[in-house]
Amino acid sequence: MVKLVNGQKVELTKPSSMVTSIRLGLGWSISDHSTSHFDLDALALLVDETGNIRSKEHIVFYNQLTAFDGVVVLSNDNQNGAGTGDDEQLFIQLSYVPASIHKIVVAIVIHEADERGQTFGEVNDAFVRIVSDETKEEIACYELEKDFSNETAVVIGEVCRTEDGWTFKTSGKGIDGGINSVCQAYGMMKWPDSFFEKKKALTKTSPLYAKKPLF
Known part of the structure; x- marks a missing residue:
């Protein structure tokens, strides 16, 4: 497993490897000094070679858990960050990503941060870990070290x-x-x-936990 620093790259697929799909586990914790409820959301943007999203179908987030019939899938919305390990996960079928997609941008956003007066200055231990879905081996991990005292969203990395x-x-x-x-x-x-308006009660099951394979 490679421990990454900011700006570093790691190969996900090699001619000798069997990696065709990955899971990105994202996690975080809230400062002990914070007294307010935090709701952080994972987000994936499927971007073309010009650096742009082509349509709303190219976004994977809490209201739209999958893109391109399961090529990218997000786990259910974790609205309190409780527990240890991954708070939310992104599943990416690399071998099925359409040729029009140049990269997949992965971000974490504080929901209703402005209304609640919250920033990433109160968020600790944010990380993303990359796991081969075939071997379950952890390929790399990146821990966000910088203090984003004024920001309310952070782009963690790009596939x-x-x-x-x-x-x-x-x-x-x-x-x-x-x-x-x-x-x-x-x-x-x-x-x-209302595209980004979060539903108060999320009852749908994420395709990420489907018993049958997506392909």
């Missing part, structure tokens, strides 16, 4: 297409704003009314 396969590049880039600000940073300026 990037290369001539030889796929790599993961760490970013550690802070963004001021919510999920809509992250989408705007990647070219999506319009979306349907």
Whole structure:
């Protein structure tokens, strides 16, 4: 397992490897000094070679748990961050990602941060770990060390297409704003009314935990 630093890359697929799908486990904890409830959300943006999202179907988040019939799947929305280990997971079928997708941007966003006066300055131990779905081996882990005292969203890294396969590049880039600000940073300026409005009771089962394979 490779422990990554900011700006570092790791190969996900090699000619000698059997990695065709990965799971990205994202986790975090809240500062002991915080007295308010935090709801952090994992987000995946499927971006083309121009660096933009082509449509709302290219976003995977709490209201839209999958893209391209299971190519990218998000686990159910963890609204309190309770427990140890991964708080949310992203599953990516690398071998099925459409050729139009150049990279998959992975971010963590504080829900309703402005309304609650919250920032990543109160978030500790944020990380992403990459696991081969075939072997269950942990390929790499990146722990976010920088104190984003004013930001309310952070781009953790990018799963990037290369001539030889796929790599993961760490970013550690802070963004001021919510999920809509992250989408705007990647070219999506319009979306349907209530598109990002979180449902109070999430009862649907994530396809990530389906008993049958997605393919």
